[in-house]
Amino acid sequence: MTDEQVKFLLTEREVPTDWVNLLVDLPGEPLPPLHPQTLEPAGPPDLTPIFPMGLIEQEVSGAPEIPIPEQVREAYKLWRPTPLFRARRLERELDTPAHIYYKYEGVSPPGSHKPNTAIAQAHENARAGVRRLVTETGAGQWGSALAFACSLFGLDCEVFMVGSSYDQKPYRRSMMQTWGATVHRSPSTLTGSGLAQQAHPTGSLGIAISEAVEVAAGREDTNYALGSVLNHVLLHQTIIGQEAAVQMEMAGEQPDVVVGCVGGGSNFAGLSFPFVRKVLRGETKMRFLAAEPSACPTLTRGAYRYDFGDTAGLTPLMAMYTLGHDFVPPPVHAGGLRYHGDAPMLCGLVRAGLVEARAYRQNETFAAAVRFARSEGIIPAPEPAHAIRAVIEEAEAAREAGEPRTILFGLCGHGHFDLGAYDAFLAGELEDPEFSEQDMDEALAALPHAPALA
Numbered sequence: 001m002t003d004e005q006v007k008f009l010l011t012e013r014e015v016p017t018d019w020v021n022l023l024v025d026l027p028g029e030p031l032p033p034l035h036p037q038t039l040e041p042a043g044p045p046d047l048t049p050i051f052p053m054g055l056i057e058q059e060v061s062g063a064p065e066i067p068i069p070e071q072v073r074e075a076y077k078l079w080r081p082t083p084l085f086r087a088r089r090l091e092r093e094l095d096t097p098a099h100i101y102y103k104y105e106g107v108s109p110p111g112s113h114k115p116n117t118a119i120a121q122a123h124e125n126a127r128a129g130v131r132r133l134v135t136e137t138g139a140g141q142w143g144s145a146l147a148f149a150c151s152l153f154g155l156d157c158e159v160f161m162v163g164s165s166y167d168q169k170p171y172r173r174s175m176m177q178t179w180g181a182t183v184h185r186s187p188s189t190l191t192g193s194g195l196a197q198q199a200h201p202t203g204s205l206g207i208a209i210s211e212a213v214e215v216a217a218g219r220e221d222t223n224y225a226l227g228s229v230l231n232h233v234l235l236h237q238t239i240i241g242q243e244a245a246v247q248m249e250m251a252g253e254q255p256d257v258v259v260g261c262v263g264g265g266s267n268f269a270g271l272s273f274p275f276v277r278k279v280l281r282g283e284t285k286m287r288f289l290a291a292e293p294s295a296c297p298t299l300t301r302g303a304y305r306y307d308f309g310d311t312a313g314l315t316p317l318m319a320m321y322t323l324g325h326d327f328v329p330p331p332v333h334a335g336g337l338r339y340h341g342d343a344p345m346l347c348g349l350v351r352a353g354l355v356e357a358r359a360y361r362q363n364e365t366f367a368a369a370v371r372f373a374r375s376e377g378i379i380p381a382p383e384p385a386h387a388i389r390a391v392i393e394e395a396e397a398a399r400e401a402g403e404p405r406t407i408l409f410g411l412c413g414h415g416h417f418d419l420g421a422y423d424a425f426l427a428g429e430l431e432d433p434e435f436s437e438q439d440m441d442e443a444l445a446a447l448p449h450a451p452a453l454a
């Protein structure tokens with residue numbers, strides 16, 4: 001056996017004690033969310049019908065760090081700290097001088113990074129006396145994370161699952177039900193928002209969010225939980241990057257480039273924000289690279305505008321790169337990346353040129369995932385397969401330039417419930433839908449008449 005180290009592991013005592021709040025370090029004033037009817041800045045009172053005050057305070061907090069409650073750290077111990085791997089076999093396969101590291105979040109019980117925030121949100125709602133949480137799920141990862149978290153904190157859980165994922169991943173539904181949740185295929189006939197979208201049977205995250213928000217707003221004992229996009233969700237995920245920074249130190253390296261996939265932006269932010277903060281404070285230099293699907297290319301092709309977070313226009317408007325809130329992306333297998341917008345904090349960083357974005361088609365993405373699985377072993381979820389595609393590009397660029405490069409990427413979930421997608425890829429049956437100019441024109445025409453952004 002060689003001395004080449006592959007895994008960098010931390011002990012339970014090293015689970016971080018605080019979340020990193022990047023909001024305070026971002027250049028300029030944050031752009032406030034707008035009330036969906038008045039288009040005036042929305043304040044905490046506008047959010048109390050669906051969120052507990054503890055999370056609203058985190059959403060707007062001016063503190064650079066926010067302590068993680070002990071009960072949340074205790075629950076994190078079930079799977080955290082997560083391992084950091086050096087992808088030595090992939091490096092050899094790619095014949096690259098680059099050093100490639102990945103932070104693996106697939107070791108959590110539901111199999112992704114999503115419980116990092118699900119636990120924090122369930123805890124805060126339980127503390128506020130809420131009995132029931134309702135949400136949407138795209139890939140099924142967020143829904144299963146919330147179902148798991150609700151089971152730990154004694155809450156009921158109801159999930160609207162995007163139609164295409166409901167059909168592609170029946171066992172994700174079984175997982176949610178095993179943890180005690182009730183699951184509906186979206187668009188459903190249970191809500192006005194669902195009834196209005198029966199012409200789009202594959203569904204979308206935007207439609208499922210409308211359904212969940214509608215249910216939460218209509219019931220006193222029920223709150224809504226969102227698995228991405230909002231500041232407090234990104235905040236909770238920073239536990240990933242903080243652990244990774246310590247593990248990179250153990251490896252004696254510092255990343256030149258940090259790579260992640262982006263659906264709403266939470267795993268990317270979680271891994272990168274602790275590093276972004278160092279860059280914003282002038283302590284170091286680093287590149288950041290966000291990977292998304294060509295079928296839903298928000299960061300690479302979207303318009304930077306105020307838009308609703310959901311299809312029916314029930315949520316506050318946020319300043320973000322958007323393809324239009326009523327855009328229904330093609331039913332690609334990376335269901336978690338089928339969202340029309342992105343986290344405002346991340347969009348601000350892309351706008352400022354600090355984060356670079358690239359879009360990839362399904363087949364090239366799955367080819368990268370298979371290459372990874374055949375060298376490193378882990379079968380990635382289709383979402384982080386986009387990050388792997390970008391990593392391979394970076395590693396090849398390092399080889400062509402003949403220079404060393406340290407790459408850190410987020411392997412935010414495993415693909416054990418996505419094997420139908422792998423089957424389709426291996427059988428050569430996977431399609432490569434792209435976002436067309438016509439899609440773009442329709443998206444722009446559907447944007448609400450909100451204040452323009454500089």
Ligand SMILES: Cc1ncc(COP(=O)(O)O)c(C=O)c1O
Nearest residue numbers: 141228263264265266267336413
């Ligand atoms: C495994 C996985 N990765 C990534 C995402 C995208 O979300 P985000 O960009 O918030 O990390 C999802 C969303 O469901 C997911 O399930």
